[in-house]
Amino acid sequence: MKRMDDIESLDFAALLRAGDTVLWGQVCAEPALLTQRLMEQRHRIGQFQVFVGFRTANTLQPEHADTVHMLALNAGGTNRALAKAGVLDMVPMHISQVEAAIRTGLLPCDVVLVQVSPPDALGRYSLGLTGDYMRAAVERARVVIAEVNVQVPWVPCDTPLTEADIDFSMYVDHPLPQVPAATASSLDAQIANWAAPYIDDGATIQFGIGGVPDALMLQLRDRKRLGVHSGMLSDGFVDLVECGAITNEHKPFDRGVSVTGTLMGTQRLYQLCHQNPAVRLAPLSYTHDPVRLAQLPNLVSINSALEIDLTGQVNAEALGSHTLGGVGGQADFVRGAALSPGGRSIIALGSITPKGASRIVAQLSGPVTTARSDVDLVITEHGVAELRGHSLRQRIRAMIAIADPSQREALERAAYPLTKESGA
Incomplete structure (x- = not known):
């Protein structure tokens, strides 16, 4: 060198x-x-x-x-x-x-x-x-x-x-980027309220990026014996460690250790992880391997989307010609959680955009990031749509029920050809 x-x-x-x-x-x-x-x-x-x-x-x-x-x-x-x-x-x-x-x-x-x-x-x-x-x-x-x-x-x-x-x-000797946890909006908190009951004591969690995961972490401080196996960690992780919610004691491997691929936070996170044997950085072949994820009982993944159609197809990449995200690790963790004994995967998003457009749509305006056959729970501020194992007709009804009330009538009209094609 x-x-x-x-x-x-x-x-x-x-x-x-x-x-x-x-x-x-x-x-x-x-x-x-x-x-x-x-x-x-x-x-x-x-x-x-x-x-x-x-x-x-x-x-x-x-x-x-x-x-x-x-x-x-x-x-x-x-x-x-x-x-x-x-x-x-x-x-x-x-x-x-x-x-x-x-x-x-x-x-x-x-x-x-x-x-x-x-x-x-x-x-x-x-x-x-x-x-x-x-x-x-x-x-x-x-x-x-x-x-x-x-x-x-x-x-x-x-x-x-x-x-x-x-x-x-x-x-x-150069300052590190500081990415503070998002300030939870009332919308984020409402979505987190619906998601929190799906995370029990002893669950292993994967958190994505955004206001909802940060808001959800605030609501998990009363949990016990949580584990972490995630693509990234933010400052919300520090709060859960300091209050004793995270112990990793129930994981069948990496017991006592929070495993992640990336740290995305502030000096609080960096200081906690410095020379800390209870935290480990791992490569993608370890953090995102669906076979390994399937071995973690009660794995709960929390991710978001730009839009979701009435049958459960998830777009986390682009709206029309505007590329805003990427494939990322969403599908890896969704599939891993589906294979995990007792596992659940959550796609959380607000029901409408800041401009008032519905994020629950009859047809995606961009690519399919996660297939509807893999999607489990979709959560908005209006409730939870449980899609795993349900028919197209059942999915459409569940998705309309969690859309913004001002958009439901239009979605019902748009859904008619879909229900007709599905034999409903």
Whole structure:
């Protein structure tokens, strides 16, 4: 490993080849000083592409598309501006498939930029804020450049990096992104009220991103012996740990340990996870594997959507031509919860948009992210639609019942051809 003195000594043009694909950590794990330097030097490199997940940093801008082809798993966060500008090339892929795609070369990975913690006494660098697909990327890449940030927590992870994994390193002292838990709106709280009864003492939970999961965590402080196996953790996790609700004592494996792929929070979360043996960062092949999820009794997954049709098809990706999200891990956890003994999966969303349009629709305006055959519970502020094992006619009636009252008559009219086709 060659240690660089400062960011000014890093010459990407000497390390990258035209046509290379550069990959880096998603959410709060982006090595922002490295990616900023990369964009500053892009014209000296020539045409290349980057592969990114959900992002919170602003280092990629639409004007960078003059030399950079941008591949992405998700159009959320700061990727949304890139999608709106039409420069984001989406890769529709279940998150559980990403590691294998990198290892086999289906998703190219030539240069990896990774943010890590300083090494421990054994010389191991923690991936800090994300396990995800970074280990697979490091093993596949021709060049690995590490931003060793003294502010990154040393979080236990399945396979920490060593000097042998890193070609170039640079020590920095740079503030980490802070993503506070969403302030729960009255709407979020109403939805959470309907969802909370489905989470019993001893359940294992997966939380998605958004106001509803954060509001729901506020309502679980009286639970006991909860477990966590999730793609990401937010500050709401800290509250549940501190009040004693999370112990992980009933999980058949990882007993006593909360397992996650990504940390997406503030300094509270980072401090809790620092050198904490009760938390572990794991790769996607572990966090999102439906076979492993099926072995967790009473697994409850909580995710959201942009819209859901009357038969239960879920769209979490785009509204018309506007890409707003991604496939993510929703389908992985929905399917895993369905296979879990006593497991339930929840798709939670408000019944209408801020502009008054129904989010319960007769026909989706975008792609099907999660098939209706996998969907279990759909929850809005108006109640719960239990879809698993129910006929199309029963589903349509249940979905109309949880739609906004102002939209139900129109949905009933739109549903008539559907019920006729289903033999109702």
